[in-house]
Amino acid sequence: MALYDVIFYLFATIVLVSAGGVVFSRKMMYSAFSLLFTFFGVSGLYVLLSADFIAVTQIMVYVGGILVLIIFGVMLTTKITGVDIKSGTLGAFQMGIAGLASLAIAVFMIIMSMNTQWMQKDPLAETSTTVEAIGGLLFTEYLLAFGVAAILLLVAFIGAALIARRK
Amino acid sequence: MGIGLTHYLIISILLFALGVFGIATRKNAILVLMGLELILNSANINFIAFARFGGMNIEGHVAVIFVIILAAAEVAVALAIILNIYQNFRHVDVDEINQLKD
Amino acid sequence: MEYFKNIFSGISTALVGMKITFSHLFEKNVTLQYPDTYHPINSGDMPANARNRIDVDIEACIGCLACQRDCPVNCIKIETVKAVAGDEPMGKDGKTKKLWVSQFDIDFAKCCFCSLCTEACPTDAIFMTQVFEYATYDRKDLVYHFSDLSAEQVQAKKAALAKATAEKKKAEAEAKAKEEAGKNEA
Amino acid sequence: MEQNFVYDLIGENLIGYVIVAAMPLMFVLVYALVAILGELKISAWIQERLGPMRTGWKGVLQPIAEVVKLLQKEDITPANVNKPLFNVAPFIMFTGAYAAYAVIPFSSVFVPSGINIGLFYVFAVSAFAIIGIVMGGWASNNKYSLLGAMRAAAQMISYEIPIAIAILAVATLAGSLDMQEIIKQQAGGIWNWFLFGGTGSIAKVWVIPFTFALFLIYFIGSLAETNRVPFDIPEGESEIVAGYHTEYSGMKFAMFFFAEYSNMFVVSAIITILFLGGWQSPFGDFMNGPVWQSIWFISKAMFFVFVQIWLRWTLPRLRVDQLMYVTWKVMLPVAFVAFFAVAFWAMIK
Numbered sequence: 124m125a126l127y128d129v130i131f132y133l134f135a136t137i138v139l140v141s142a143g144g145v146v147f148s149r150k151m152m153y154s155a156f157s158l159l160f161t162f163f164g165v166s167g168l169y170v171l172l173s174a175d176f177i178a179v180t181q182i183m184v185y186v187g188g189i190l191v192l193i194i195f196g197v198m199l200t201t202k203i204t205g206v207d208i209k210s211g212t213l214g215a216f217q218m219g220i221a222g223l224a225s226l227a228i229a230v231f232m233i234i235m236s237m238n239t240q241w242m243q244k245d246p247l248a249e250t251s252t253t254v255e256a257i258g259g260l261l262f263t264e265y266l267l268a269f270g271v272a273a274i275l276l277l278v279a280f281i282g283a284a285l286i287a288r289r290k
Numbered sequence: 291m292g293i294g295l296t297h298y299l300i301i302s303i304l305l306f307a308l309g310v311f312g313i314a315t316r317k318n319a320i321l322v323l324m325g326l327e328l329i330l331n332s333a334n335i336n337f338i339a340f341a342r343f344g345g346m347n348i349e350g351h352v353a354v355i356f357v358i359i360l361a362a363a364e365v366a367v368a369l370a371i372i373l374n375i376y377q378n379f380r381h382v383d384v385d386e387i388n389q390l391k392d
Numbered sequence: 393m394e395y396f397k398n399i400f401s402g403i404s405t406a407l408v409g410m411k412i413t414f415s416h417l418f419e420k421n422v423t424l425q426y427p428d429t430y431h432p433i434n435s436g437d438m439p440a441n442a443r444n445r446i447d448v449d450i451e452a453c454i455g456c457l458a459c460q461r462d463c464p465v466n467c468i469k470i471e472t473v474k475a476v477a478g479d480e481p482m483g484k485d486g487k488t489k490k491l492w493v494s495q496f497d498i499d500f501a502k503c504c505f506c507s508l509c510t511e512a513c514p515t516d517a518i519f520m521t522q523v524f525e526y527a528t529y530d531r532k533d534l535v536y537h538f539s540d541l542s543a544e545q546v547q548a549k550k551a552a553l554a555k556a557t558a559e560k561k562k563a564e565a566e567a568k569a570k571e572e573a574g575k576n577e578a
Numbered sequence: 579m580e581q582n583f584v585y586d587l588i589g590e591n592l593i594g595y596v597i598v599a600a601m602p603l604m605f606v607l608v609y610a611l612v613a614i615l616g617e618l619k620i621s622a623w624i625q626e627r628l629g630p631m632r633t634g635w636k637g638v639l640q641p642i643a644e645v646v647k648l649l650q651k652e653d654i655t656p657a658n659v660n661k662p663l664f665n666v667a668p669f670i671m672f673t674g675a676y677a678a679y680a681v682i683p684f685s686s687v688f689v690p691s692g693i694n695i696g697l698f699y700v701f702a703v704s705a706f707a708i709i710g711i712v713m714g715g716w717a718s719n720n721k722y723s724l725l726g727a728m729r730a731a732a733q734m735i736s737y738e739i740p741i742a743i744a745i746l747a748v749a750t751l752a753g754s755l756d757m758q759e760i761i762k763q764q765a766g767g768i769w770n771w772f773l774f775g776g777t778g779s780i781a782k783v784w785v786i787p788f789t790f791a792l793f794l795i796y797f798i799g800s801l802a803e804t805n806r807v808p809f810d811i812p813e814g815e816s817e818i819v820a821g822y823h824t825e826y827s828g829m830k831f832a833m834f835f836f837a838e839y840s841n842m843f844v845v846s847a848i849i850t851i852l853f854l855g856g857w858q859s860p861f862g863d864f865m866n867g868p869v870w871q872s873i874w875f876i877s878k879a880m881f882f883v884f885v886q887i888w889l890r891w892t893l894p895r896l897r898v899d900q901l902m903y904v905t906w907k908v909m910l911p912v913a914f915v916a917f918f919a920v921a922f923w924a925m926i927k
Contacts (some may be wrong), residue, residue, distance in 0.1 A: 126592070127293060128293055131293045131297065135297075135301050138301060138305060139301065139304055139305070139308075142304075142305055142308045142309075142328055143308060145308070145312065145324050145325075145328065146308050146309075146311055146312040146315075146316075146325065146328075151318065151320065151321065152660070152663065152716065153662075153663075154321060154324055155324070156663060156666075156709075156713060158324055158327065159670075159709055161305075161328065161331065162331070165331050165334070165335060168298065168301070168335060168338075169335075169338055171293075172298070172338045172339060172341070172342040173342060174338045174341065174342070174351055174354075175693060175694065175695055176351065176695055176698070177334075177338060177351050177354050177355070179695055179698050179699050179702045180355065180358060180698075180702075181334075181358070182702040182703065182705060183698070183701065183702035183705060184358050184361070184362055185327075185331075185358075185361075186702075186705045186706065186709060187702065187704075187705025187708065187735075187738070188362055188365075188705075188735075189327065189361065189362060189365045190709060191705075191708055191709070191712070191731055191735065192365055192366065192369055193320060193323065193324065193327075193365065193369070194709075194712055194716075195369075195731070196320050196323075196369045196372060196373070197320055198716070198728075199373060199376070200319075200320065200372060200373065200376040200382045217315070218315055221311055221314035221315045222311060222315075224310075224314070225307040225308070225310045225311040225314065226307065228306070228307050228310060229303055229304060229306075229307035232303045232306075232307075233300055233303055236296060236299040236300065236303065237296055241295055241340075241343075241344055253348060253351055254694060254695055254755060256348040256351075257348055257351050257352060257355070260348055260349065260352050261352060261355070265352055265356075268356060272356055272359045272360075275359070275360070275363055276359060276362070276363050279362075279363035279364075279366055279367050280363075280366055282367055282370070283366040283367050283369070283370035284370070285370075286367070286370035286371060286373075286374055287369070287370035287373045287374065399908055399912075403794070406892070406893060409892040409893060410888065410889065410892050412892075413624050413888060413891050413892045414888065416623075416624050416625070416626060417620070417623050417624050417888075418623075419626050420626070421622075421623070421626050421627060421628050422626050422627070423626075423627045423628040425628065425631060428631075
């Protein structure tokens with residue numbers, strides 16, 4: 124087994140176990156902090172797919188921004204006086220249906236993905252960096268989308284600040 | 291057989307199924323948001339995997355960047371709305387929030 | 393304009409402060425290295441009326457218990473044995489004392505160095521010294537015994553006292569008996 | 579990987595990877611001892627004291643005594659803390675602090691991992707510190723810890739923005755996010771450092787005030803990132819005991835302590851790389867061999883560690899509103915203006 128495979132399975136385990144922690148844990152804070160390991164593991168997978176810029180962006184935006192926001196959200200919308208910040212779930216019957224449905228989705232899609240003849244090309248040559256290529260694409264072909272995304276971010280943050288403000 | 295496209299797809303599918311399960315079963319709005327993040331991440335893994343193995347090249351990376359931008363904007367707005375809901379209802383249980391006014 | 397002035401003054405005052413602290417970096421240190429190169433007793437810096445460790449001149453002590461009564465924290469423990477005639481302790485001033493001080497303990501773990509005992513003492517037997525370093529590894533070692541009588545001596549004194557008392561009682565009884573007898577005869 | 583003498587010696591295999599990964603740790607351990615001693619001695623000298631004098635010659639062994647004391651202390655876990663998170667938080671914090679060392683080039687022949695987006699990477703892993711602090715503060719089940727953690731998160735997120743703009747400006751000037759590339763562009767003596775606008779004709783003098791402004795912004799922001807005075811609001815002793823690490827003791831406190839000190843070196847190293855030519859000798863090619871390079875690099879970075887300690891005994895702690903005023907109303911606009919000026923210069927150069 125090559126080193127690459129070992130590292131792949133390591134990160135895959137981190138991602139799946141911690142995602143399970145997010146979904147199944149009874150305490151909200153545990154879910155939030157499990158999300159940290161999910162993001163970290165996904166970023167490791169990006170590195171294995173030689174997407175270095177995306178991997179670092181993943182850590183920066185998800186861990187440094189979104190996760191902190193979510194933790195603040197958890198703290199602000201629950202009473203911190205008790206240690207156990209729990210969240211209610213549905214009854215066993217509904218849980219069973221939801222579990223069966225998502226399991227069915229997973230099984231169906233796995234079978235589908237294994238039987239499909241994907242348009243496989245030879246793996247990309249190990250490029251030294253993806254930053255230049257991404258920057259080039261963003262400022263030529265996707266310039267409009269890039270500009271719209273920038274405006275969207277601005278609008279979203281102004282809107283968020285406006286909505287969250289106490290009246 | 292080394293690690294190929296299918297491995298990454300399977301991880302992405304499992305992550306997606308976990309996210310769907312989380313969204314379907316959890317009542318707390320913030321936990322629903324976390325399930326959404328899992329689904330977005332699984333989509334991103336797909337993009338990057340196809341960029342590496344399926345000839346999508348750098349365009350896959352660009353798509354992921356836009357997904358991340360949208361995720362950031364979405365979380366900011368969603369949390370603002372959730373905070374507002376909390377101020378009005380004193381809870382964030384998505385099953386019981388069934389009216390637009392308080 | 394106010395805004396730029398604020399920024400400028402913020403940076404410049406920080407720099408002024410840094411200059412001052414930097415100059416202090418090379419100034420002569422004022423630390424006195426207490427046990428190594430400096431000692432208050434050797435250098436005579438200890439004030440004459442400093443409240444330090446208590447010492448007891450057991451020869452001068454008359455066992456009056458004034459210090460024990462005045463101690464606010466009850467750290468002094470004194471026991472006395474009455475002296476028998478002929479075997480009386482000699483005081484500092486050449487007069488004999490009435491009591492043997494069989495036990496004079498001070499627990500310095502309790503002592504609050506208030507100096508009330510030294511003021512109460514009629515013979516200046518208990519007084520403050522210059523010594524202040526007497527840390528130990530065991531709290532029991534902080535109980536100081538000042539009495540110069542050994543346990544056997546105390547036993548002997550007690551026995552002598554008991555004997556003397558018994559003799560005195562016997563003599564009294566005899567004298568009484570004699571008196572009774574004399575009365576009866578009369 | 580071409581810039582690593584360890585791989586040249588023993589080849590690029592698992593043993594080589596482990597050795598390369600462990601070398602910065604060795605450095606951090608030694609550096610932390612020096613920094614602790616420096617903190618004790620410099621603070622003492624500024625206050626005209628002598629500082630520790632009794633362990634070793636003039637007290638030079640004091641940091642070892644402190645570390646031994648911390649390690650053998652009882653590891654107290656308070657009764658009502660959230661145990662898993664309480665135990666994990668210091669390690670996440672230290673992981674974030676140590677991960678940054680993966681891309682710091684100590685010399686032209688040694689950088690643990692010469693990835694092309696080193697600057698961006700260092701900036702991203704600092705996010706782990708925020709998570710570690712919030713986790714520790716929340717898990718402690720103590721209002722002061724929680725307050726400290728909230729303050730730390732608010733402060734670090736706010737100060738990341740001007741810092742990011744300062745980093746971006748230098749990356750624009752260098753045309754690269756690779757630290758080795760950035761350093762190589764500053765070859766040829768003090769005048770070519772990015773503090774003085776980088777290489778170029780004499781016409782660059784007009785951009786020097788802007789690079790100086792960026793330098794100051796990065797330095798002030800890095801003070802806030804590492805929670806050093808005057809931005810030590812998250813652990814202000816007079817208000818909230820010790821902030822997020824109030825409940826920690828022994829080994830776990832040592833991890834927080836260690837992470838803080840290694841963060842101090844990381845920000846000093848980054849400021850050295852961005853503005854002071856990294857491992858480049860200030861005299862051009864004179865004294866610029868591989869060993870000299872690491873000496874230059876470490877001494878430049880240690881100078882900024884010294885400045886951080888020096889500032890600690892100069893400035894009082896800011897208030898929270900002052901802190902936010904400084905970052906949003908002063909540093910951010912100035913950083914934007916300086917960034918545009920520098921970008922303009924990079925364009926016409």
